[in-house]
Amino acid sequence: MEEKYRIKKEKFMVRMGVVGTGFHIGIAKMHISAYLRMPNVSVVALYDVDKEKAEKYKTEFDLKDTEICDSYEQLLSLVDAVTICTPNAFHVELAFRALEQGKHVLCEKPLGTSAGECDKLVEKAEKSNLVCGVGLCYRFIPGYQLMKKIIEEGALGEIYYLRAEMGGNRIADPSVELEWRMREELSGAGSIADFGSHLLDLSDIMLSADRGKITEIQAIANTFITQRKDEITKEEKKVSNEDVGMILAKTEKGTLISLSTSRVGSKHTMEIVGAGGFLEFDGSHPEQLTVMLKDKNGGYSQPPEVIKVPLEMYQVDAYGPKQGFEVNFYLQNKAFVEAITGQKMMVAPIRRGQYIQSLIDAAKLSAQTGQKIRMEEIV
Ligand SMILES: NC(=O)c1ccc[n+]([C@@H]2O[C@H](COP(=O)([O-])OP(=O)(O)OC[C@H]3O[C@@H](n4cnc5c(N)ncnc54)[C@H](O)[C@@H]3O)[C@@H](O)[C@H]2O)c1
Structure with a gap:
């Protein structure tokens, strides 16, 4: 032990x-x-x-x-x-x-x-x-908590857009066998559910207080590894949900959102751009954020600054892990x-889970129909 x-x-x-x-x-x-x-x-x-x-x-x-x-x-x-x-x-x-x-x-x-x-x-x-x-x-990742705090303090002013990507590399290998997450009846959507759940939650956390809820969603999706060996029968079977999904959304006050979800290879990043400057989180350096604020004339005259996530954001106690992916699970x-x-x-709370699920449903429906989905029509 x-x-x-x-x-x-x-x-x-x-x-x-x-x-x-x-x-x-x-x-x-x-x-x-x-x-x-x-x-x-x-x-x-x-x-x-x-x-x-x-x-x-x-x-x-x-x-x-x-x-x-x-x-x-x-x-x-x-x-x-x-x-x-x-x-x-x-x-x-x-x-x-x-x-x-x-x-x-x-x-x-x-x-x-x-x-x-x-x-x-x-x-x-x-x-x-x-x-x-x-x-x-992911909402417990200290870097995201810092991002939210900077937004709440008003440093970015009116937020113009949020762009993020998230995914995994484990099943990018076509020889990985067909598992439940590649079967619509067991997973629902594919990468849009898997990674989109975190990205949609984070987007709402960053934007909704000042820029309103997501009102419309458009998405495209594709399955690139269309067949895999079934993990039990070893027969070739169809992958029935998407490997990659790209979601575009707009909030009540017009902030634009662009999210990429992928299980065939991806980085993990989030960038938020506003009237006052921009912020960037890079999942390969979760201990820091890149910040570039405009000068008083409204232009970018200084280079981006890298700031460390303060220790208090890790809410370290006597028992918890001090770094790594374990931190957000512990918190x-x-x-x-x-x-x-x-x-x-x-x-x-559970209602939040259902709300995020409704955004996933909208993205999935849009990808299937090619239509823009207005949230008021499906909720
Ligand atoms: N929070 C995150 O970042 C994160 C990351 C990975 C997975 N997940 C989620 O965690 C869940 C599990 O994913 P995973 O990759 O660990 O799955 P997994 O396939 O590794 O494990 C699932 C387990 O559930 C068992 N199981 C299946 N049906 C069951 C039932 N009815 N009752 C009891 N056991 C049952 C299976 O035998 C298997 O051992 C999924 O909902 C996934 O979306 C979340």
Whole structure:
């Protein structure tokens, strides 16, 4: 067992269950690592439809007292809260069943495969006194928190546009076999759901307070690796959702948004340009932002400046990681636990998950029909 997990646990514990332990990305690992660091959380149960995967986690994390469950019902009977890390198509049902049993929920993004499917879940969550959140963890990246602060302070003035790209390289290799995220019935949209969920959440966080909500969306998409070997049968099968999606959007006050999502190779960047200057986040240097502000005559006379993200934005405590991708998961999951123990709700609420899903739906519909989608027509 790694030294970092040997922390003294408190008497009052949130008993946490994790569902869908994983093997493609296996994002459950980030959640489990975060919980193991927290003195007031105990990972008491794991459940995966493939029990061997859950058993593997028990060994890997040295989870001596964790129950490997035979069913989701068994897991629910043992916990106060669940973290759902299954393929997208199972999120809504698993979250709903947890709420029915009086358990708090943190569900991975995207919330489902369509916004309509989330209606009953949102209603159930909001009528309960349980914490029910969606894992839009990129909003916890300290560099993005700094970007938001600079915008709120008014340094950029009227924001003209936001341009961002995000994606992954893991499945750019055509020999990677067909997994759930390449099948529309299990994932919904492809890269637009996978990476677009984070980018649409971040765009709204950066812009909506001053520039309003997204009112219209246009998108194009394509699948470049059209066939892959099925991971079970080894037969060639069709990839049924997009590898790449490009989304254009406009907010109420006319700010333009351009987002690229790709699972066949991508950088991770965000640039925001306004009347007062511009800001740039580069995912390969998340510890800094590039800032270029205009001079008092309204022109650019100085070179861009690189500023460090201040340490306080990492909200470092005695237990959390100090850097890397783990930071945003730790901050997110800590916020979830704090909401359960009665502190303020910082994790994205379930209605937010549904709103982001409606933007994903609009982008998907636009890419399929070639039409511009006005949000008021579909929400
Ligand atoms: N926040 C992020 O940045 C981020 C990153 C990666 C993945 N994700 C999300 O996390 C989720 C999981 O993605 P992943 O790549 O880790 O998946 P994965 O394929 O690695 O793991 C999914 C696991 O769920 C299990 N499973 C499937 N159906 C189940 C069911 N009904 N009940 C219990 N277990 C079930 C599978 O056996 C598998 O072990 C997805 O919703 C994905 O969008 C989020």
